[in-house]
Amino acid sequence: MANSVVLGMQWGDEGKGKIVDLLCVAFDAVVRFQGGNNAGHTVKFGDRHFALHFIPSGVIHDDKKCLLGNGMVIDPDALFDEVEGLRAAGVQPDDRLFISDRAHLILPAHRALDRAREEARGAAMIGTTAKGIGPAYESKASRAGLRMCDLRASDLDQRVARLLDRIGNELAGYGEPRPDVAEETERCRAWAERLEPHLRNSSYLVNEWIAGGDSVLFEGAQGALLDIDHGTYPYVTSSNTSVGGVASGSGVAPSSIDGVIGVLKAYTTRVGGGPFITELLDETGTFLQDRGNEFGTTTGRRRRCGWLDTVVARYSRMINGVDSIALTKLDVLDTLDEIEICTGYRIGGEVRREVPSTLDELATAEPVYRTLPGWKTETVGILDYDDLPQAARDYVDVIEEEVDTPVGLVSTGPRREETILRRGGRLNDLTGGRLEAVLAGRGG
Ligand code: GDP
Ligand code: IMO
Ligand code: MG
Numbered sequence: 106m107a108n109s110v111v112l113g114m115q116w117g118d119e120g121k122g123k124i125v126d127l128l129c130v131a132f133d134a135v136v137r138f139q140g141g142n143n144a145g146h147t148v149k150f151g152d153r154h155f156a157l158h159f160i161p162s163g164v165i166h167d168d169k170k171c172l173l174g175n176g177m178v179i180d181p182d183a184l185f186d187e188v189e190g191l192r193a194a195g196v197q198p199d200d201r202l203f204i205s206d207r208a209h210l211i212l213p214a215h216r217a218l219d220r221a222r223e224e225a226r227g228a229a230m231i232g233t234t235a236k237g238i239g240p241a242y243e244s245k246a247s248r249a250g251l252r253m254c255d256l257r258a259s260d261l262d263q264r265v266a267r268l269l270d271r272i273g274n275e276l277a278g279y280g281e282p283r284p285d286v287a288e289e290t291e292r293c294r295a296w297a298e299r300l301e302p303h304l305r306n307s308s309y310l311v312n313e314w315i316a317g318g319d320s321v322l323f324e325g326a327q328g329a330l331l332d333i334d335h336g337t338y339p340y341v342t343s344s345n346t347s348v349g350g351v352a353s354g355s356g357v358a359p360s361s362i363d364g365v366i367g368v369l370k371a372y373t374t375r376v377g378g379g380p381f382i383t384e385l386l387d388e389t390g391t392f393l394q395d396r397g398n399e400f401g402t403t404t405g406r407r408r409r410c411g412w413l414d415t416v417v418a419r420y421s422r423m424i425n426g427v428d429s430i431a432l433t434k435l436d437v438l439d440t441l442d443e444i445e446i447c448t449g450y451r452i453g454g455e456v457r458r459e460v461p462s463t464l465d466e467l468a469t470a471e472p473v474y475r476t477l478p479g480w481k482t483e484t485v486g487i488l489d490y491d492d493l494p495q496a497a498r499d500y501v502d503v504i505e506e507e508v509d510t511p512v513g514l515v516s517t518g519p520r521r522e523e524t525i526l527r528r529g530g531r532l533n534d535l536t537g538g539r540l541e542a543v544l545a546g547r548g549g
Pocket of ligand 2: 113116117118119143144145146231232233234235236237238239325326327328331340341342343375376377378402
C-alpha cells in the first residue's frame, strides 16, 4: 500500500495523464487536488484516445474511484460535457465519481473576466486558457467565492448576488455586460440537482479510504514552474501545482504521502507567455513542435519548444521532493544529431544553478549547455531499458546526475504500451510493491 503523487516538473503537458493511466492499476483511487479544466491530460492505448480536463485520468479503469478535491475550481457545465463524452466512449464514471463539497465553482462571469483581462493586458497577456481559473481562485481567496456546498444554501440568491456584484463591477469597467443575477441563480440551482449525488465532505472520504487500506494516487495538473508561489510569477496559474497542494487541496496530511513521481519531458514546452530560457525559435524548435505534436490539449495552441532545462528540473525536484522521474517523449529526440541540455544560467557574467525569482533576471539569463550526441535510432515501443541505444542511456544518465534523482520510467510513445519501467528502483515502493501489476497492465 502506498499513496503517491504524480506531478509535472516543468510548465505542464509533460505527459502526466499517460503516467497516471499507466500507474493507477496499482492504486484504488485517483484524486485531483488543484486546478480545473485548464488541464488537458491525454490517455492513449491501442487505438483509444481520451482527453481529460477535470476528471482524474484513472477514470478509464472502471474499478478506480475518482475524486475532484477541495482545491479544485469547477465549471459544472464543462464537467457534465466531460462526463457525457466519457459515457459516449463507453466509460461509466457516475457511481465512482466524487466531488468535494468545498471545491469552488467557476461561473460564466469568471470566464468572461478571464477573457476581458487578457484582452486588456495586450502584449503582456499571460496567455491563460480562458477557462476562468484565475478569477475563480481570486473569488475564493477574497472569501466571496461559491463552493459546491453553497449550492444547497437557503440564501443562495443573495450569495450569487454578492459575488456577481463584485465581478460585474470589474466587467463593466472593461465595457462588458453585467451578469444577470436571477439567471445565474437559476443556473446554480440546476447545477445543484445534477451535482448533488456526487458531492462529499471529501477530506473525510479520502482519509477513510486510506484508513481502510486503499492506496491513493494524487494527480497533479500544470507543472511546478506554473505554481502560484514557486513558478515564474506572474506567468503562472493560480493554484499550488507542487506537492504542498496535495495536502491543502485534498485534506490528507503530508505524513500520508509516501512519495512523489515527477514527470519530466525529455525537452521543454510552454504554452502562453512568460520566461523560457531554453526556448528554440529556430528550425529545431519547429521540429520539436511537429514531431512531438506539441499542440495544446485544452486550447489547441502551438506549444513553445526548447531544450531540456535541468536548472528547472533540479528546482522542481527540490520543492517537490521527487523520488523518481518519469521521463517522457524521449522518442521525439530519436532523429537528432546532437542534443543540448541546459545545466546552468549565465546571468551578469556569472553561472548560476538556481531559478531566479525576478522576471528581470530571467530575462537576461542565457542557457549554459552541455552537448550530447544523438542516438539516431527509433526508440518507440522499446520495452526494456537495456534495449535503448547507448547514447539514449547516456542522456538519461546525465539527467539523473544533473537532477540527482533516478529515472524510474522512460516513455517512448504516447500509448500506455510504449513505456519502459525500470525494476529495482523506487518505483516499486511508490506503487506499493505492485510494479509487476503495472508492467502487466502496460501490455506490449
Ligand atoms: P499532461 O497535461 O501532462 O497530461 O500532457 P498532455 O496530454 O497535455 O501532453 C502530452 C502529449 O504528449 C499528449 O499528446 C500525449 O499523448 C503525448 N505523449 C505522452 N508521452 C509521450 C511519449 O513518450 N512520446 C510521444 N511521442 N508522445 C507522448
Ligand atoms: P496540464 O495539466 C500547460 C498555462 C496557460 C497560461 C498559464 C495560466 O495539461 O499540464 P490559466 O488558464 O491556468 O490561468 O493559465 O498557465 N497553463 C498550462 N500550460 N499545461 C497546463 O495544464 C496548463 N494549465 C494552465 O497556458 O500560460
Ligand atoms: Mg496537458
